[in-house]
Amino acid sequence: xxxxxxxxxxxxxxxxxxxxxxxxxxxxxxxxxxxxxxxxxxxxxxxxxxxxxxxxxxxxxxxxxxxxxxxxxxxxxxxxxxxxxxxxxxxxxxxxxxxxxxxxxxxxxxxxxxxxxxxxxxxxxxxxxxxxxxxxxxxxxxxxxxxxxxxxxxxxxxxxxxxxxxxxxxxxxxxxxxxxxxxxxxxxxxxxxxxxxxxxxxxxxxxxxxxxxxxxxxxxxxxxxxxxxxxxxxxxxxxxxxxxxxxxxxxxxxxxxxxxxxxxx
Amino acid sequence: xxxxxxxxxxxxxxxxxxxxxxxxxxxxxxxxxxxxxxxxxxxxxxxxxxxxxxxxxxxxxxxxxxxxxxxxxxxxxxxxxxxxxxxxxxxxxxxxxxxxxxxxxxxxxxxxxxxxxxxxxxxxxxxxxxxxxxxxxxxxxxxxxxxxxxxxxxxxxxxxxxxxxxxxxxxxxxxxxxxxxxxxxxxxxxxxxxxxxxxxxxxxxxxxxxxxxxxxxxxxxxxxxxxxxxxxxxxxxxxxxxxxxxxxxxxxxxxxxxxxxxxxx
DNA sequence: AAGTGGTCTAGACCACTAT
DNA sequence: TAGTGGTCTAGACCACTTT
Numbered sequence: 001x002x003x004x005x006x007x008x009x010x011x012x013x014x015x016x017x018x019x020x021x022x023x024x025x026x027x028x029x030x031x032x033x034x035x036x037x038x039x040x041x042x043x044x045x046x047x048x049x050x051x052x053x054x055x056x057x058x059x060x061x062x063x064x065x066x067x068x069x070x071x072x073x074x075x076x077x078x079x080x081x082x083x084x085x086x087x088x089x090x091x092x093x094x095x096x097x098x099x100x101x102x103x104x105x106x107x108x109x110x111x112x113x114x115x116x117x118x119x120x121x122x123x124x125x126x127x128x129x130x131x132x133x134x135x136x137x138x139x140x141x142x143x144x145x146x147x148x149x150x151x152x153x154x155x156x157x158x159x160x161x162x163x164x165x166x167x168x169x170x171x172x173x174x175x176x177x178x179x180x181x182x183x184x185x186x187x188x189x190x191x192x193x194x195x196x197x198x199x200x201x202x203x204x205x206x207x208x209x210x211x212x213x214x215x216x217x218x219x220x221x222x223x224x225x226x227x228x229x230x231x232x233x234x235x236x237x238x239x240x241x242x243x244x245x246x247x248x249x250x251x252x253x254x255x256x257x258x259x260x261x262x263x264x265x
Numbered sequence: 266x267x268x269x270x271x272x273x274x275x276x277x278x279x280x281x282x283x284x285x286x287x288x289x290x291x292x293x294x295x296x297x298x299x300x301x302x303x304x305x306x307x308x309x310x311x312x313x314x315x316x317x318x319x320x321x322x323x324x325x326x327x328x329x330x331x332x333x334x335x336x337x338x339x340x341x342x343x344x345x346x347x348x349x350x351x352x353x354x355x356x357x358x359x360x361x362x363x364x365x366x367x368x369x370x371x372x373x374x375x376x377x378x379x380x381x382x383x384x385x386x387x388x389x390x391x392x393x394x395x396x397x398x399x400x401x402x403x404x405x406x407x408x409x410x411x412x413x414x415x416x417x418x419x420x421x422x423x424x425x426x427x428x429x430x431x432x433x434x435x436x437x438x439x440x441x442x443x444x445x446x447x448x449x450x451x452x453x454x455x456x457x458x459x460x461x462x463x464x465x466x467x468x469x470x471x472x473x474x475x476x477x478x479x480x481x482x483x484x485x486x487x488x489x490x491x492x493x494x495x496x497x498x499x500x501x502x503x504x505x506x507x508x509x510x511x512x513x514x515x516x517x518x519x520x521x522x523x524x525x526x527x528x529x530x
Numbered sequence: 531a532a533g534t535g536g537t538c539t540a541g542a543c544c545a546c547t548a549t
Numbered sequence: 550t551a552g553t554g555g556t557c558t559a560g561a562c563c564a565c566t567t568t
Binding site for chain 1: 302304307308309327338354355356357358359360361362363364365367368369454456457458459460461462463464465466467481482483484485489491492494508509512513514515516517518519520
């Protein structure tokens with residue numbers, strides 16, 4: 001019943017299997033992706049029009065649209081109303097480095113332990129006050145932690161938290177804190193958004209000592225600010241680590257390994 | 266004609282304007298995003314079912330689906346078949362750092378100039394041969410360039426290119442090369458995919474001298490391999506720069522500034 | 531005018547989850 | 550069994566581009 005017209009039983013892999021359970025629009029996207037990969041359409045070239053694809057694959061226009069949308073989201077094709085759909089060329093600017101490796105480390109509860117180095121109330125200095133949008137001298141919680149992966153120092157974390165006297169600090173919270181969910185995958189319901197910035201830095205003496213690395217050493221500095229639902233900053237801080245702890249890699253262009261759309265993390 | 270039933274002229278901003286030209290599914294996504302932002306739904310809470318939304322906003326199920334899909338793509342909600350749609354909590358692992366700033370620099374032809382430091386045929390060493398998947402000792406093109414932004418050294422680029430004797434090297438190509446399109450936005454039709462890796466490094470004496478920076482200095486190392494449509498590596502190399510040349514920042518969670526879907530780069 | 535992508539409808543049918 | 554999200558149809562209508 002899935003044979004193409006003509007009655008031949010020749011196996012065609014560029015054909016939709018309606019029994020497979022995989023959505024048609026994904027099957028179609030994979031078919032087109034394979035065709036591009038095989039060189040049937042080169043960057044800059046035009047794909048068949050949606051009307052043509054509707055005829056070729058015997059699906060509804062809406063389904064073709066979903067297919068094209070999917071490919072467009074994945075930066076494989078671009079669409080131009082009135083002109084057509086075209087294969088995109090690889091551009092380095094579309095590269096994205098994700099922190100999922102970072103999260104993996106933090107959610108591995110067996111391997112990762114948190115060592116509290118310091119936690120105290122401090123009077124905020126100018127910079128901290130500016131970041132947390134409070135007045136200089138107002139008290140804030142200052143926490144320093146060392147995160148060990150398989151008992152090896154991996155991340156040094158400094159953090160300034162808004163101090164709310166109505167919510168007394170529970171000792172045990174300091175090692176894990178509000179932010180735990182941000183890494184473990186649960187997420188904090190109190191945080192609305194965050195801003196992150198990454199830089200390469202030279203380690204200070206103290207940082208090198210804490211991370212047990214000889215000087216001079218270079219590493220990554222990952223700054224974060226988190227905001228609550230009133231758009232007020234609640235946490236400002238940074239992670240410092242050796243580059244090999246946070247290897248950032250990505251790929252651009254066609255990658256047939258991401259056959260499925262279910263690669264959300 | 267756009268008044269809600271009851272004849273009242275009270276202005277409601279959480280209402281769909283069918284004359285606005287903006288697609289309904291985007292308007293609806295913005296409305297829901299604003300409601301989440303305003304605290305109407307908190308992370309972990311369930312959104313109204315799609316059937317409810319169909320009734321509330323008088324649109325078809327398909328349109329609601331597109332809205333929910335859009336919010337899911339933007340990591341704002343998550344869907345679970347049979348259970349419902351839920352507001353997502355902020356998770357640091359969803360952060361993505363983009364190289365669009367990198368591309369901006371390279372496509373600004375007025376500000377950016379390329380200075381060729383060295384270009385010659387070399388016999389490949391073990392590492393280069395491995396990366397380019399060729400035999401050790403086979404000739405390759407080795408190019409070193411300095412990219413200046415407003416006449417200041419910004420990026421130091423080393424690159425190994427497959428040498429194809431059938432295509433003689435044109436002198437003038439060396440300063441711009443095949444890869445130009447990768448940055449300028451045109452893209453190369455010969456490249457199918459690329460792999461990128463980023464690290465923090467200590468500058469060598471040579472690198473510091475070229476980038477006119479005192480030692481010791483830390484910077485970013487961006488390695489790239491590009492593949493052609495035969496999945497053969499054609500270029501392996503790396504960019505080295507000071508961290509401030511490639512500031513990497515991003516935000517996670519709700520961000521009302523990305524109202525439109527048209528923020529592709 | 532003909533062809534292109536883009537949105538939207540008003541359902542049908544299915545798979546999954548809870549009760 | 551009732552409610553949920555997920556896919557798909559077979560069109561209609563629109564905006565835009567090219568000829």
